[in-house]
Amino acid sequence: MRLPKRQLAVLESASATDERTVEEIAAETGLKPATVTGAAFDLRDDGLVAVDERTAETLELTDEGRRYVDDGLPETRLYRAALDAGAVDEPVPMGAVIGRAELDGPEVDIALSNFPRKGFGAIDSGELTADPDADVDADPEAAVLAALAAGEDATTADDADLSAVADEATVGRLVDRGLVERASSTTRSITLTDDGVDALMTGVEAAETVSELTPELLASGEWRDVEFAAYNVEADAPAIEGGRKHVLRETADRVKDVLVGMGFQEMEGPHADSDFWINDCLFMPQDHPARTHWDRFALDVDPMEAIPDELIRRVEAAHRDGWGIDGDGYHSPWSEEFAREVALRGHTTSLSMRYLSGIAGAELEPPQRYFSVEKVYRNDTLDPTHLLEFFQIEGWVMAEDLSVRDLMGTFEEFYRQFGIEGIRFKPHYNPYTEPSFELFGEHPETGEEIEIGNSGIFREEVTGPLGVDCDVMAWGLALERLAMLTTGAEDIRDLHGTLADIEFLRNAEVTY
Ligand code: PHE
Secondary structure (H helix, E strand, O other): OEEEHHHHHHHHHOOOOOOEEHHHHHHHHOOOHHHHHHHHHHHHHOOOEEEEEEEEEEEEEOHHHHHHHHHOOHHHHHHHHHHHOOOOOOOEEHHHHHHHOOOOOHHHHHHHHHHHHOOOEEEEOOEEEEOOOOOHHHOHHHHHHHHHHHHHHOOOHHHOOOOOOOOHHHHHHHHHOOOEEEEEEEEEEEEEOHHHHHHHHHOOEEEOEEOOOOHHHHHHOHHHOOEEOOOOOOOOOOOOOOOOOOHHHHHHHHHHHHHHHOOOEEOOOOOEEEHHHHOHHHOOOOOOHHHOOOOOOEOOOOOOOOOOHHHHHHHHHHHHHOOOOOOOOOOOOOOHHHHHOEEEOOOOHHHHHHHHHOOOOOOOOOOEEEEEEEEEEOOOOOEOOEOOEEEEEEEEEEEOOOOHHHHHHHHHHHHHOOOOOOOEEEEEEEOOEEEEEEEEEEOOOOOOEEEEEEEEEEOHHHHHHHOOOOEEEEEEEEHHHHHHHHHOOOOHHHOOOOOOOHHHHHHOOOOO
16 A cells, blocks of 8 residues: 555554544654644545544633733732731721732722622722731632643643632633633544554555645656645644625625626715705705704814705705695795705715716616615614614615515515515605605514615605606615624624624625
8 A cells, every 4th residue: 555655654653552642643753733634634534544533622811811820810919908008907098008009000990899709808988998817829710820821831731730720610700801711622633443554564655745736846757756645625724814804894795796786886975965965955854853963963164065056946945835736845944054064974865866966977867776885974872773883775766667566676686685585664754755665674583673774765856856857766775784684693783893703703604
């Protein structure tokens, strides 16, 4: 039998009676552990060795944990300082003890919360008393930290006798305190099978194997005689955690692909825009609550000059006196000054207005389809389903005759591309659309129906002043909510921001 050199080395180093770990074999053969693992899998596939895998949980000190091994836990330092300050006999002001313990920054709070928890003493009305019987040297948390540190310095894992000191509750508390991290490691052990023993007894020759074809091999013609190492695509390789596109950005890109595939063109325009484009064109009365400082991020900048005068007059007329045969308008005050004020857009429908008005240079001969996937800003209260900035999937379709069926069919087709079925529609009110619908989708984890968008067919009071004389259906969908449905995230803040779990960001898949 002929085997590649590294496989032969592993085979010869393995034993039929003792399990030997990859690391032991690596040390003996001088091969890298990853090479030994690869060779072992190849040998296993040929039935010559058995590979046993065991996954064990290991504990590792964090930087903060390591620091406390050297300096002492903050609560222990507080206790020692309290003894020095005479806090056994009578309560001593907290500030004095903290100063003496040389605690600073976050260590103060850490010390103050753990000191009473561990029964080192009591804190009452700003004064501290130390319990003379507390035995800080017997603190189980400190013992586990010390044992882990000893293990790091030790040459073999057995030198750190962790099992003697670590009970699960103590370890759990250290993990919660961020002093210890859990990790898991896989140990692979190799034993010779009967076939492996037979092969060795009959004799195995080393075949010269080549893992890479080089120019030298080609030039010399040697490639004809060598044996090439086979790829083993199933062998474990170290995980490389490089950068990747954020799951939300990936979802946005996917949304763009889907909409382009459905025949839409992309719109672009300013994040900071005049109230005219954000609200007035949308027949939003100037005293509408969404237009107050409660909801809107107003900007202290010059008013917007470049708005076509003719259009301002038409929009003003729609607000004051109405538009169309049945239009009655609001008969409420309307100020051009307010219309020119600049704010962060609360929706990207401002872009739809710019495009439908013709000033963005869009083609306006029906049928037309336009979209954007852009950021909007709202002065909302942060909660599991609301952010102050989020991405809106804006879109509109212009055609001679549109109905609610077209609107619903478009959404069903769009969401189906992400594997989302069973979208539900709820009648709604917008000043700018009639009829209007909110969209709901079922959350894959909680089963709850969450709002994913808002839509409708623009009123004549919107399309008329813009100079559009056919139907326009439009919508604003929340990208983050779509991502919640596709990733199963239950809190919008799991998707981005400080609460987002790095493992989730590394592994989240964009489904479609
Ligand atoms: N502007 C609406 C929102 O932000 C979405 C929408 C756009 C609704 C266009 C109808 C028509 O909720």
